[in-house]
Amino acid sequence: MVQQYDVVGIGNAIVDVLVHSEETFLDEHGLVKGTMALVDADQAERLYASMGPGLESSGGSAANTLAAIAQLGGRAGFIGRVRNDQLGAIFAHDLRATGASYDTPPAEDGPATARCMILVTPDAQRTMCTFLGASTRLDPEDLDLSMVRRSKVLYLEGYLWDAEPAKRAFLAAAEEVRAHGGEVALSLSDPFCVDRHRDSFLDLVENHVDILFANEHEILSLYATDRFETAVDHVRGHCRLAALTRSEKGSLVLEGERTHIIDPFVLGPLVDTTGAGDSYAAGFLYGYTQGLPAERCGAIGSLCAGQVVTQMGPRSSVDLRELVLRQFSPVTRAA
Amino acid sequence: MVQQYDVVGIGNAIVDVLVHSEETFLDEHGLVKGTMALVDADQAERLYASMGPGLESSGGSAANTLAAIAQLGGRAGFIGRVRNDQLGAIFAHDLRATGASYDTPPAEDGPATARCMILVTPDAQRTMCTFLGASTRLDPEDLDLSMVRRSKVLYLEGYLWDAEPAKRAFLAAAEEVRAHGGEVALSLSDPFCVDRHRDSFLDLVENHVDILFANEHEILSLYATDRFETAVDHVRGHCRLAALTRSEKGSLVLEGERTHIIDPFVLGPLVDTTGAGDSYAAGFLYGYTQGLPAERCGAIGSLCAGQVVTQMGPRSSVDLRELVLRQFSPVTRAA
Numbered sequence: 001m002v003q004q005y006d007v008v009g010i011g012n013a014i015v016d017v018l019v020h021s022e023e024t025f026l027d028e029h030g031l032v033k034g035t036m037a038l039v040d041a042d043q044a045e046r047l048y049a050s051m052g053p054g055l056e057s058s059g060g061s062a063a064n065t066l067a068a069i070a071q072l073g074g075r076a077g078f079i080g081r082v083r084n085d086q087l088g089a090i091f092a093h094d095l096r097a098t099g100a101s102y103d104t105p106p107a108e109d110g111p112a113t114a115r116c117m118i119l120v121t122p123d124a125q126r127t128m129c130t131f132l133g134a135s136t137r138l139d140p141e142d143l144d145l146s147m148v149r150r151s152k153v154l155y156l157e158g159y160l161w162d163a164e165p166a167k168r169a170f171l172a173a174a175e176e177v178r179a180h181g182g183e184v185a186l187s188l189s190d191p192f193c194v195d196r197h198r199d200s201f202l203d204l205v206e207n208h209v210d211i212l213f214a215n216e217h218e219i220l221s222l223y224a225t226d227r228f229e230t231a232v233d234h235v236r237g238h239c240r241l242a243a244l245t246r247s248e249k250g251s252l253v254l255e256g257e258r259t260h261i262i263d264p265f266v267l268g269p270l271v272d273t274t275g276a277g278d279s280y281a282a283g284f285l286y287g288y289t290q291g292l293p294a295e296r297c298g299a300i301g302s303l304c305a306g307q308v309v310t311q312m313g314p315r316s317s318v319d320l321r322e323l324v325l326r327q328f329s330p331v332t333r334a335a
Numbered sequence: 336m337v338q339q340y341d342v343v344g345i346g347n348a349i350v351d352v353l354v355h356s357e358e359t360f361l362d363e364h365g366l367v368k369g370t371m372a373l374v375d376a377d378q379a380e381r382l383y384a385s386m387g388p389g390l391e392s393s394g395g396s397a398a399n400t401l402a403a404i405a406q407l408g409g410r411a412g413f414i415g416r417v418r419n420d421q422l423g424a425i426f427a428h429d430l431r432a433t434g435a436s437y438d439t440p441p442a443e444d445g446p447a448t449a450r451c452m453i454l455v456t457p458d459a460q461r462t463m464c465t466f467l468g469a470s471t472r473l474d475p476e477d478l479d480l481s482m483v484r485r486s487k488v489l490y491l492e493g494y495l496w497d498a499e500p501a502k503r504a505f506l507a508a509a510e511e512v513r514a515h516g517g518e519v520a521l522s523l524s525d526p527f528c529v530d531r532h533r534d535s536f537l538d539l540v541e542n543h544v545d546i547l548f549a550n551e552h553e554i555l556s557l558y559a560t561d562r563f564e565t566a567v568d569h570v571r572g573h574c575r576l577a578a579l580t581r582s583e584k585g586s587l588v589l590e591g592e593r594t595h596i597i598d599p600f601v602l603g604p605l606v607d608t609t610g611a612g613d614s615y616a617a618g619f620l621y622g623y624t625q626g627l628p629a630e631r632c633g634a635i636g637s638l639c640a641g642q643v644v645t646q647m648g649p650r651s652s653v654d655l656r657e658l659v660l661r662q663f664s665p666v667t668r669a670a
Contacts, residue, residue, distance in 0.1 A: 053429040056391035
């Protein structure tokens with residue numbers, strides 16, 4: 001069948017509140033730098049009241065990835081739930097404005113649109129506190145399976161595992177895309193998230209996932225090891241492709257027995273690491289669905305990540321398609 | 336009496352939506368670069384739907400100024416109306432998080448919190464479309480006159496003139512602060528705004544304003560002249576102090592017969608001019624209420640404006656107090 005979408009993603013539909021913060025603020029609130037903690041509505045309110053002035057940007061891990069794929073010129077769709085409130089309208093606008101399809105109807109009642117408070121410390125690391133709100137209201141019945149089955153790749157964020165209905169929606173979609181000749185990609189999202197759902201993730205990675213994205217902390221957490229090489233050996237047997245990001249050390253792309261070492265791109269001073277992993281996955285999957293070799297997919301991912309960390313917020317303010325075209329000549333792109 | 340506030344401001348309480356835009360978008364929508372146009376709810380909705388992805392930041396001209404005065408270490412208060420909605424809560428949070436006082440109760444019904452769509456073109460100029468929403472609901476009866484009369488300076492934005500009740504609130508507050516030994520500062524805000532309300536502004540400037548802020552376009556519009564020198568001669572006789580900003584040419588501070596020429600500060604590449612005038616007024620009024628000479632007030636204003644134009648959005652992401660302390664030694668500050 002003709003596949004209308006390169007990548008369709010399912011994830012939490014979130015608006016980010018980005019705030020500059022000192023290290024001491026993390027300590028005072030018991031937050032672990034670089035990770036994501038879940039908070040309820042009351043905790044979110046209290047935390048927000050104690051935070052400095054913010055900048056709001058549409059976010060959500062998979063949504064960031066799909067927005068970037070659309071900006072790169074890929075055919076992208078997103079499935080995730082907002083509420084019919086102001087932040088929900090902002091989320092929907094920003095995603096559609098990239099060219100991505102987004103048709104999940106907003107919830108008419110219940111909790112507000114999900115919000116993630118992102119504390120950016122002077123070392124440019126981001127630490128996140130998420131109020132999942134309406135995004136937990138994504139039921140399997142709401143899934144637009146016609147969108148899923150018309151996609152080359154279904155992309156899923158590990159964060160979905162924190163909400164039971166969304167997790168069921170995820171599994172239903174994964175079966176659907178594979179039944180129609182598509183593939184499943186998963187991002188492990190966060191080491192604590194992996195820790196909360198380790199058995200479930202291991203089953204996924206071994207039995208349902210074709211392409212895995214993880215950073216060093218997440219892959220170590222998945223295999224409950226402190227040796228990166230051990231984790232690499234494990235994952236190699238489970239997924240056809242695995243992209244393991246290592247911050248300023250670049251990334252590894254594992255393809256069967258081959259290992260591609262991908263250099264990082266440094267495009268300017270490091271400002272905010274929010275969205276680095278999401279952007280890497282976007283560049284990778286864009287290249288992948290264009291039929292490029294795995295090594296080039298990794299390099300495009302690396303370039304997109306290198307761009308987004310030079311600015312505040314998870315979505316690039318520069319034209320990613322132009323960035324890629326400038327970096328990689330059309331001749332090599334056609335390889 | 337002891338004055339609890341250095342500066343209290345009255346203005347439209349607005350959340351900005353900042354979007355990168357091409358010049359052609361302005362043409363297609365009949366927008367004049369560098370100015371502010373008013374739009375109704377329907378126009379705002381249509382315009383938003385055609386815009387690219389945005390970044391949200393609390394804004395509002397006078398609110399930006401008061402937020403920056405608080406960040407500089409001044410005692411700042413703001414009066415302006417939001418609705419009890421998500422954007423209203425964001426506005427209130429961001430202002431209070433700077434240390435400014437903000438107690439105007441949100442409207443319980445009526446239009447949503449004001450929103451300003453700001454199109455930032457590749458030349459870093461900003462063009463604004465404002466839906467005034469709840470901010471027009473500021474009546475004189477709502478004014479916290481106790482806050483006004485406890486202030487050294489009352490700061491007012493010209494944009495208030497676009498809403499009749501807010502304008503009456505403004506005049507009531509101006510009388511109140513002067514009756515208690517305070518002074519009145521006014522920003523002319525926008526050349527079209529001046530054009531809409533010229534007679535009213537002329538009366539204000541001649542009879543009610545001690546300190547005037549205007550850029551070149553605005554002061555030319557006020558005196559309906561195309562000669563800057565003519566405008567300078569006029570305004571010199573009307574206000575005790577006038578700060579006339581001229582973008583990259585710096586500014587002039589007129590103090591009686593004296594003219595202080597203030598150099599611009601270039602702190603990095605020009606990214607977005609949103610908030611430049613607001614930040615200039617903040618630096619100036621902070622210095623003024625600390626008892627610094629007019630020339631130094633202008634230089635602090637110039638430094639704050641030079642900072643905010645190196646980033647997206649109207650409120651500085653760097654610590655303005657530290658910036659000023661680094662630039663100006665304590666010895667000269669005490670002059």
